[in-house]
Amino acid sequence: MRLPPLVPYGGGGLEPDGDYDGVRFEGVDLSDASGRGARFMDCALDGCALDRAELARSRFIDAVLTGVRGVGTDLAEASLRDVEVVDARLGGVQLHGAVLERVVVRGGKIDYLNLREARLKDVVFEDCVLSEPDFGGAHLVRVEFRGCVLKRADFSAARMESVDLRAVAELDIARGVDRLAGAVISPAQLMELAPAFAAQIGVRVVG
Secondary structure, three states: OOOOOOEEOOOOOOOOOOEEEOEEEEOOEOOOOEOOOOEEEOOEEEOOEOOOOEOOOOEEEEEEEEOOEEEOOEOOOOEEEEEEEEEEEEEOOEOOOOEEEEEEEEEEEEEOOEOOOOEEEEEEEEOOEEEOOEOOOOEEEEEEEEOOEEEEEEOOOOEEEOEEEEEOOEEEEEEOHHHOOOEEOOHHHHHHHHHHHHHHOOOOOOO
């Protein structure tokens, strides 16, 4: 993604419903910041700390987040459109009820990602580790996982349309294997998931 020339962030903390246009946040500690409902347009966040940052209902438009890190970041009901997230190290991120459109998550590791009831459209997860991600009740449309590790994923009550799981490096589904209608998997993945599919429809496999 190409961003226009950016202005360095001047400090002072985030403001609820704040408007940040063409700003570069470089190495800024935004831990415990309160930016609920803020708008970030044509912004870059490089190496920022986001521990417990309050960003619920915020909007990220044409933004790049590189090397962000933190635990307990609240992005509930946020909107991310045309966003790149690169090499993030996050844990317990709250994105339930959020809307992600044309988003790329590349590299890094995200633990306990909460995407319950979220809407994802034209989203790519590439070469990242998602540990115990929760897609419960989410709606995924044209979502692709490339080279990712999915550990203990929860797809309970999720809806899928054109979801591509074939290039997943490690596919571990804890719950919701019955919600894979609308997804594409490889023959090898089918064999790995066969016991779960059999259990779902009540078939006993006895050797």
